[in-house]
Amino acid sequence: MSISTAPSRFNSKLTSQCQNCSLSALCLPIALADEDINRLDQIIERKRPLKKGEILFHQGQAFDSVFAVRTGTLKTFNITASGEEQITGFYCPSELVGLSGIDNNSYPITAKALETTTVCEIPFSHLENLTSQIPSLKHQLFRVMSRKISDDQQMMVLLGKKNADEKVASFLLNLSNRFKKRGYSATSFRLAMSRGEVGNYLGLAVETVSRVMTRFQKNELIEVDGKEISIINLSEMQKLVGIADDCARIADI
Amino acid sequence: MSISTAPSRFNSKLTSQCQNCSLSALCLPIALADEDINRLDQIIERKRPLKKGEILFHQGQAFDSVFAVRTGTLKTFNITASGEEQITGFYCPSELVGLSGIDNNSYPITAKALETTTVCEIPFSHLENLTSQIPSLKHQLFRVMSRKISDDQQMMVLLGKKNADEKVASFLLNLSNRFKKRGYSATSFRLAMSRGEVGNYLGLAVETVSRVMTRFQKNELIEVDGKEISIINLSEMQKLVGIADDCARIADI
DNA sequence: AGCAAGTTTTGATCTATATCATGAAGCCAC
DNA sequence: GTGGCTTCATGATATAGATCAAAACTTGCT
Numbered sequence: 001m002s003i004s005t006a007p008s009r010f011n012s013k014l015t016s017q018c019q020n021c022s023l024s025a026l027c028l029p030i031a032l033a034d035e036d037i038n039r040l041d042q043i044i045e046r047k048r049p050l051k052k053g054e055i056l057f058h059q060g061q062a063f064d065s066v067f068a069v070r071t072g073t074l075k076t077f078n079i080t081a082s083g084e085e086q087i088t089g090f091y092c093p094s095e096l097v098g099l100s101g102i103d104n105n106s107y108p109i110t111a112k113a114l115e116t117t118t119v120c121e122i123p124f125s126h127l128e129n130l131t132s133q134i135p136s137l138k139h140q141l142f143r144v145m146s147r148k149i150s151d152d153q154q155m156m157v158l159l160g161k162k163n164a165d166e167k168v169a170s171f172l173l174n175l176s177n178r179f180k181k182r183g184y185s186a187t188s189f190r191l192a193m194s195r196g197e198v199g200n201y202l203g204l205a206v207e208t209v210s211r212v213m214t215r216f217q218k219n220e221l222i223e224v225d226g227k228e229i230s231i232i233n234l235s236e237m238q239k240l241v242g243i244a245d246d247c248a249r250i251a252d253i
Numbered sequence: 254m255s256i257s258t259a260p261s262r263f264n265s266k267l268t269s270q271c272q273n274c275s276l277s278a279l280c281l282p283i284a285l286a287d288e289d290i291n292r293l294d295q296i297i298e299r300k301r302p303l304k305k306g307e308i309l310f311h312q313g314q315a316f317d318s319v320f321a322v323r324t325g326t327l328k329t330f331n332i333t334a335s336g337e338e339q340i341t342g343f344y345c346p347s348e349l350v351g352l353s354g355i356d357n358n359s360y361p362i363t364a365k366a367l368e369t370t371t372v373c374e375i376p377f378s379h380l381e382n383l384t385s386q387i388p389s390l391k392h393q394l395f396r397v398m399s400r401k402i403s404d405d406q407q408m409m410v411l412l413g414k415k416n417a418d419e420k421v422a423s424f425l426l427n428l429s430n431r432f433k434k435r436g437y438s439a440t441s442f443r444l445a446m447s448r449g450e451v452g453n454y455l456g457l458a459v460e461t462v463s464r465v466m467t468r469f470q471k472n473e474l475i476e477v478d479g480k481e482i483s484i485i486n487l488s489e490m491q492k493l494v495g496i497a498d499d500c501a502r503i504a505d506i
Numbered sequence: 507a508g509c510a511a512g513t514t515t516t517g518a519t520c521t522a523t524a525t526c527a528t529g530a531a532g533c534c535a536c
Numbered sequence: 537g538t539g540g541c542t543t544c545a546t547g548a549t550a551t552a553g554a555t556c557a558a559a560a561c562t563t564g565c566t
Contacts, residue, residue: 078410081495086414088406100406102399109406128395132388139381145398146355152405153341153353153362157331159412160456161339164553195514203413205554210515226514226562242334417523448544458524463545479532479544 017041026094026181027068028122028140036134043126046070050113056097059110063101065121069093072117073192076109077200087201090114090193092178099145114192159203162241167202168212169240172222176231187234191227270294279347279434280321281375281393289387296379299323303366309350312363316354318374322346325370326445329362330453340454343367343446345431352398367445412456415494420455421465422493425475429484440487444480 018029018041029037049072050056056067059078074091088109091097101107102124131138158170180186191198199209216222221237223230231237271282271294282290302325303309309320312331327344341362344350354360355377384391411423433439444451452462469475474490476483484490 078406080410080414084414086410088409100399100403103396103403104400108403128388128392131391132385135381135385138384138391142381142394142398143356145395145402146353147357148402149398149405150353150356150361152402152409153331155409156341156405156412157333157339159409160454161333161337194512201413206514207516207555208553211553214515447542459544460525460546461523463543464523467545 017046018044021070023068023070023094023182028096028137028144030140031136032134032140033136036137039130039134040127040137043123043130045121045123047119047121049116049118052113052115054113056111056113056119057101057107059107061107063098063105063107063124065123066096066098066101066127067111067119067121069095069097070118070120073114074111074117074119075114075193075197075201076111078109085200087197090201093182096144099148114197164204164208164212165215166241167204168198168209168216169221169237171198171202172229172231173237173241176234187231189229191229270299271297274323276321276323276347276435281349281390281397283393284389285387285393286389289390292383292387293380293390296376296383298374298376300372300374302369302371305366305368307366309364309366309372310354310360312360314360316351316358316360316377318376319349319351319354319380320364320372320374322348322350323371323373326367327364327370327372328367328446328450328454329364331362338453340450343454346435349397352401367450417457417461417465418468419494420457421451421462421469422474422490424451424455425482425484426490426494429487440484442482444482 018024018027018037019034021027021029024030024037029040032040056074069091071093074097075087076089076091076097077085077087080086089097091111097111097119098107100109127137127141131141158167162170175189175191176186179189193201195209195213196206198204199206202209204212213222213224217224221231221233221240223232271277271280271290272287274280274282277283277290282293285293309327322344324346327350328340329342329344329350330338330340333339342350344364350364350372351360353362380390380394384394411420415423428442428444429439432442446454448462448466449459451457452459455462457465466475466477470477474484474486474493476485
């Protein structure tokens with residue numbers, strides 16, 4: 001079982017963990033040869049699970065590693081001048097957190113578990129060394145970072161140009177696509193984050209998020225039961241975010 | 254003279270162009286040995302200047318190169334579902350544009366000159382090959398991308414949490430710092446972009462940008478004469494953006 | 507189970523900023 | 537230099553979404 005809740009910290013096991021991990025098709029190992037996956041596997045530390053609310057790394061802390069989420073969900077945020085928290089992203093299984101720490105050798109954000117979460121720790125200096133031996137891993141890493149840059153730019157479009165309905169619809173479709181990519185239902189899922197966190201992330205007040213969702217439910221676009229969301233009318237939702245061009249993109253992470 | 258307005262397209266010259274470029278301390282060559290700079294130099298094509306309004310690359314176009322701005326200014330934007338342009342960034346000399354194209358092998362944004370602009374074209378496949386031979390170049394590239402990720406996240410904070418005054422102040426201080434880093438005055442500079450473009454970028458209406466600037470002038474924070482801006486009261490401006498922590502960061506690109 | 511603390515929903519009101527409208531000032535082409 | 541076009545400034549008005557308030561629900565704790 002590649003995703004266990006209490007994996008050993010080191011992995012000198014019979015078989016490669018990455019190789020068996022159901023996420024390897026989405027995570028860094030993508031397009032690596034078996035022997036290369038083993039090499040990657042050897043630098044990865046699998047840590048004990050984080051409980052809800054626990055912190056993976058702090059804003060300002062020295063950077064050594066990037067982390068791949070295996071199970072659960074993380075949020076990243078930074079604390080603004082006025083002391084409020086501004087959420088900059090949510091991370092689902094197979095997604096890589098911490099890349100923004102490379103530049104300055106310290107994390108510019110804090111990463112916190114929204115629920116019980118397991119991660120693979122990838123010491124960056126090892127990873128970087130390994131990219132010298134495995135060009136496709138290097139390319140993969142450039143791609144992951146490039147993707148992050150374009151996703152964040154789509155997020156800037158969302159924050160700068162969209163109204164509350166479009167923001168919430170984009171958010172839900174984005175999650176839907178991420179779940180789908182991982183083999184879960186695209187139309188029925190559970191939000192790991194509170195309404196407040198959604199609002200914070202989207203630049204909206206809690207009350208607005210709540211009202212928009214209620215209205216979406218009335219209009220039979222979605223069905224809401226607490227944190228459980230079902231998308232009833234996918235095509236109408238897509239119309240809302242303007243699926244035509246770039247927004248297809250943001251909904252397709 | 255390393256920055257000329259009509260450099261030859263190829264560079265089999267006596268001396269390395271990168272080596273002589275006054276931007277090399279800010280651009281990719283940072284921390285490269287002389288011989289490595291020469292190797293980097295050999296893959297770079299110096300293109301004819303773009304005139305105001307000319308396009309460097311189009312959204313959707315196949316990705317081959319990243320570009321370093323040598324002189325002038327670029328903006329990048331994408332066209333939203335509703336057909337409007339959303340500006341995602343402005344690029345000054347020494348800054349690298351096009352990194353977001355790596356992921357998908359096509360540029361997700363359009364890059365357009367705001368004034369006469371010269372760029373160095375760096376074919377990405379060559380650059381990537383070169384990183385195999387020059388580990389510090391690879392590291393440098395990771396850093397540049399990482400920096401872009403954290404800068405964009407600061408931009409998300411700006412768009413999601415700041416009011417009009419804070420947005421405009423952050424924008425001006427950000428430019429100020431970028432000019433300063435290049436050896437220009439930090440307190441007196443010319444905006445290459447129109448009020449409309451500033452507003453588009455910051456998620457504000459043109460009128461709001463205009464009003465905020467007028468008010469800043471009345472309050473003797475800045476002096477405005479068309480596109481010429483002087484920052485009169487730097488510390489007050491810094492207070493406005495909340496220089497305390499993270500915002501120091503965004504003002505320090 | 508039962509109580510306290512947090513979260514979500516819903517309603518009423520307020521406000522920052524968008525939008526609309528107009529005139530002034532720059533800027534380019536001929 | 538003059539006419540036409542774009543950008544900028546400023547006033548008047550409208551509105552999306554914030555804020556305030558309070559009730560209904562969840563969740564976790566002993």
